[in-house]
Amino acid sequence: MTTELPQDPFMLLSVVNMKLRDQYASLEDLCDDMNVSRTDLEEQLCAAGFEYNAEQRRFW
Template sequence: MSIETNFNQDLIMEMDPFILLSTINTKLRNDFSSLPALCERYDLNQSELMAKLGEFGYEYIGEINQFRMP
């Protein structure tokens, strides 16, 4: 089963933070023009995703459509 077919809220909340960061940033770079668009497509809770990555010091920067450390 690929991550594409199994990408959901439960999976992202259990993922290693560095794999999650890489996966989300790759999807944002290659497939989505914004975080809300990605979250809508996969029915993800945007606030929870941002909080999860925020726990490790990352924040979403809309101008560059990526999560990065400030």
């Protein structure tokens, strides 16, 4: 995971959802641009109880 993203899952959730809303058209775009593994990101947020909704482009 890149140092640009917080390690705390709740802060990570907030930052990722904000970036998806304001800067990126998809989770893939965010991960590619930030050089982050989508699998690692989803696993970290899933472990905290969140899952990605592609239709809404956000984690819940």
